[in-house]
Amino acid sequence: MDFTGLSAFPLTPLVDDKLDEVAYVRLIKRLRAAGVDSIGALGSTGCYPYFSRNERATALRLATEHSGAVPVIAGIGALRTRDVLWLAEDAQKAGVSALLLAPVSYHALTEDEVFDLFDAVTRELSVPLCVYDNPGTTHFTFSDALIARIAQLPNIGSIKIPPISAPQRAASLRAQIPAHITLGISGDASAVDGLSAGCGIWYSVLGGLFPEVALAISRAALTGDMAQARARSDALAPLWDLFKRYGGSLRVIATAAELLGTVTAPCLPAPLRTLTGDARRQVADVIETLQLA
Template sequence: MDFTGLSAFPLTPLVDDKLDEAAYVRLIERLRTAGVDSIGALGSTGCYPYFSRNERATALRLATEHSGAVPVIAGIGALRTRDVLWLAEDAQKAGVSALLLAPVSYHTLTEDEVFDLYAAVTRELSVPLCVYDNPGATHFTFSDGLLARIAQLPNIGSIKIPPVSALERIASLRSQIPETVTLGISGDAIAVDGLNAGCGIWYSVMGGLFPEAALTIARAALAGDTAQAREHSAALAPLWDLFRRYGGSLRVIATAAELLGAVAAPCLPAPLRTLTGDARRQVAEVIETLRLA
């Protein structure tokens, strides 16, 4: 897998507090049909920490069975290195093309502890791994120096950087990591800027539900048509505003999926909840206004 283009991250929907296999398959098949470049199963949008090992294995089996030729990237984050290794083994047995790992923690980790985690995991892999820098969720912030050290490990294929300070970091990181390791941007609202600044892949939340809209932006940006990419991204400003207003993209996208009938309600693992009241009506209005249905 080459970690380029649009990587779409779908929800892992629930029904009656169990994995909604039928809805999940529909989401995966829609991404395959749309022609995304990869599918990020069990990412943050997929709420990976909330699922058991068996539930994760089932989700990955369904993803690989229904993704066709589209590569699947599997999230394997967990608190203990032992569990991460088990999840990596399960994911590879399911036939994924790559892995995604964030340094999940309860107690704040040190840089040496995080490096040791990636060193232990990469030694056991037969597929490449993406380093997931997500300080908002993990409460760990990678320094550029640590990312450069990790990038020298075997089987590192990509680094997924967060939107905060992303544009200032791209040139610095690019000069410190091997050419074989791609930089990827998360944070949908600034994806265009990240792609134009040198990122080779967009790890997209909205792409997991609205792949066509995300592909329009990604294809234009990666083809060098900056003006068109910016125009398409600017047209989605009401969606980006909802992401900012409601604490990130997860609840907005999950609410949109419920409103569209793509998943049952409630689709998120408790205690997480989708939006209600005025917030829910705002999501419905944005879907209609932007013709995302």
């Protein structure tokens, strides 16, 4: 698959502490109908570490069955390399188009350990892999040198980087990795910064629930209309502020999905919780103010 455009990352909603298959399929079908470029199933927004191997296999089967022609990228992160390999096998059997791997850990990993993980996994793949640098959840930060080293492995298709502090970093990385590997940006509030700096794909939490809004930003940016892309992103400042205020995007997006009736409350795997009280009212106000419903 081509790692370009908008990759939308939906929730993996629960009902009565089990995968809500009806709501999940509804989310997948909505993304397909919106015309996103790919679907990131079981990403961080999809809370992949909280699900068993069987639950993850079921979610991926549903995603591929209902995504139509839209490629599905499957998160396969786990603590042990053995388990990552099992999950990669399950995902490929489910018919996904690509995989997404972050170096999940309890004990802090070294760069050599992370390289060995990607070396072991990429040798067993029949689909491309996206390297996921997400220090906010893994507490491991990829150096540019490690990214360049991993990029030489077989079956690497994309590097998903966190929000960039300077455009020069994207240019530096671009010069160190093969031309066929796409740089991708995560961190929705910084998406336009990444796209304007040369990233070819936006891995989007916003797109998982509000695909039309995210598509308008990504289409403008990737066709060179940065002024429109920036204006559309700046208009979402109240939402970006909530992401910062409440420790990231997951709880805000999950709360929004509950408020809209897209999923049943509570939709997150315990002990994770969606927002309550005044915080929940703030999410409702932002949905109304930005006309996201």
